[in-house]
Amino acid sequence: MQHSSLNPLWLSTFRSVVETRNFTETAKQLFMTQPGVSQHIRKLEQACDCQLLDRRDRSLELTHQGEAVYRYALQLQQQEQQLLSSLQADDPYRGDIVCACSGSQALTLYPQLLTIQQQHPQLNIHLEVAPNHSILNGILDASIDFGIVTHFNSDHRYQADALAAEELCLLLPANNEKQPLNLTTLQQLGLIDHPDAYHYLSLYFSGCGEADLQSISPDSLPKRGYINQLSQILLPVSQMMGFTVLPRSAVDAFPEKNKLQIYQAKRTVNQPRHIISKKQRQLPARSVHLMQQVKDWFSDC
Known part of the structure; x- marks a missing residue:
């Protein structure tokens, strides 16, 4: 059997009836008529397809299903109060x-x-x-x-x-200091690839002010490896296995900077x-x- 949706207004009336144990008192609190309260409870029971209140001996007792619906009604009330509080309190430190x-x-x-x-x-x-x-x-x-x-x-x-902007650094093994930097040198070293390597290379080659490097297409450089963990990218460079390009902050954080050479181009390249x-x-x-x-x-x- 398909159940109807639970109207929040019926749930609010039901919650009040449970708490007052009295239809007349609920009607006063909610500014309703007593028949109106009874109608809300009847419609809620029809939507739930079960009896929620036991009305014997002029007293009101919750059925097992009624207890579950009451807990649900309380949760909705609390969520509403929390939402309204959050809308009013836009605290920059919370x-x-x-x-x-x-x-x-x-x-x-x-x-x-x-x-x-x-x-x-x-x-x-x-x-x-x-x-x-x-x-x-x-x-x-x-x-x-x-x-x-x-x-x-x-x-x-x-x-x-x-x-x-942040400086980009072309990183070479420390033993490469005396070799000129050109296509042949970079092809011999090979690229230590990472997620931003080709973007950084394009920026570096186009902005370094050196014709030999500006003419290089990053795609023409052979790869010597790939890693996407920032703290490890410079490790193969320090072990003379290739070159790469990274922001200055990554170089400064590398513990073995003495095993690296930062190439000094004619112009500083910033990203x-x-x-x-x-x-x-x-x-x-x-x-x-x-x-x-x-x-x-x-x-x-």
Whole structure:
């Protein structure tokens, strides 16, 4: 048998009847007539397809099914009160925030977020480390409040603010210092590939100011390996197994920097960074406040 939906108004009347144990008193409290109260209870019992109240000897007792419906009615009341309270209290230091960035950005961002959470224990900050396209998709479907991306096409669906750019470094084994850097050298070394390697290489080659490198297509370079764990990308470079390109923050975090050489190009190459959110989505005060703090942190980097 198909059951009807449970009207919240019937449930509210039922809850009052259970608590007063009296139809007349419920009618007074709810500014209803007694027949109106009886009608609500009758319709609720019809929707549940069972008896909820035992009306013997001028007393009201809950049936087993009535007890279950009463508990459900209480849960709905509590959820409504919690919702209304949350709508009224938009506290910048309380609640959940979901933000996202790349692994290299997390090296800078995560320690700052931990400091904020220590200062405000009722904030729950979830940092998702993800590639650019995942961050962009998450912002559109509202599973992410805001994110930091290093490359995206301008799109009217996003609100984007520029952050300070970060230096990109071409990393070679330390023993490569005396060799000229050109296509032949890089082909001999081979690329240690990672999720952003080709994007970083394209930026680096086009912006370094050196004709020999500007003429190189990243696709022409042989791979010597691939890894998507940021902390491990520089390990094969330090072991003289290849070269790669990473942001300065990733290099600074690597414990064996003495086994690396950062190539000094004619021009420093920087990758842009943007903090983005969904345009026309009204974020809670806690997310807006944290976004501003992130802007301040990255403007000082």
